[in-house]
Amino acid sequence: MNGPEIHIEFAPELGLFVPHARRGRPTQVVTDGASTLGHVVESLGVPLTEVGALVVDGHTVAASHVPAAGETIEVRPVERPQRVPGAPLRFLLDVHLGTLARRLRLLGVDAAYESTDIGDAALAARSAAERRVMLSRDRGLLRRRELWAGAFVYSTRPEEQLRDVLDRFAPELRPWTRCTACNGLLRDATKDEVADQLEHGTRRTYDVFARCLDCGRAYWKGAHHDQLEAIVERALAQGSSPG
Structure with missing residues (x-):
């Protein structure tokens, strides 16, 4: 120049x-x-x-x-909390942020996730088409003009990533309402409705279940529930609004 x-x-x-x-x-x-x-x-x-x-x-x-x-x-x-105008707050995460996506879904946050590398152009186009905030550590992707909105994920540690996203956007939290596998909504289910997904020990031990309305996956308070509960409690304590 x-x-x-x-x-x-x-x-x-x-x-x-x-x-x-x-x-x-x-x-x-x-x-x-x-x-x-x-x-x-x-x-x-x-x-x-x-x-x-x-x-x-x-x-x-x-x-x-x-x-x-x-x-x-x-x-x-950017000022925090950052307000995203014109649409319900929804996210799109790239292939490198799978753990963050699952933790956001655990909290009931709408978090779409691409489990394969579909390329920056396709990610930016989806962000625009679905009006989702693109979360990524890829600076080149975040510079694409077709993005609807985006945010850089500063840490490589999932705990810090989640804390940063909650601090930056203050999304409404509705824990235990989304499928961590596909982002679909959960509803209560009877044991009979999910029996084909349960091993004998689970059928004998648990009575309260939920099922994803999109993929059909069954959920119950299994062996890892305490770890998940701790993630939820920390997020709620951070000060974001519970649903």
Whole structure:
């Protein structure tokens, strides 16, 4: 680039995306005089899904703003909780976030998940078609213009991933209402209705069951229930709204 020179300062929360030399102080950037501020920010490594306000010389501007020479720009993080307008809050997770998807479903959050790598274009198209917030650690995917909405998942640890998503979006929680396998809704079921899925010991020991309305999978309070209950209790204690 050989155009106007501007100064950009990234908030500390966005430090993951920018080189160490740019963290915590304004960075001198030479633009081409035609690119939007959104394009410039993304070219420096920060997906716009992670950007809240863009402040130019004390005034908030849109990502479509074309920087002029000498401007000082502050790039702020997304405010939390982040509100997603125009649709019920629903998520789409890529192939690398299966555990997070299952934990969101455990909490009753609508979380679609692609168990195979269908490619960035197909994921972005599904996000737009179904009006789902795309959750991913793939920065390239989050930069795709056809996305309806997106968010970077900052941690590689499922416990921290879940805590971050709940903190960022504050979804309504309705634990034990969704199938962790397919995201379908659960309803109460009799033992006879799910008998074909039960081993003899389970039939003898348990009497309360639920079944997925979509895939038919049966659920009961089995050997791992205490572990799942602990996940639910931590999520509710975090302060998100129970259903």
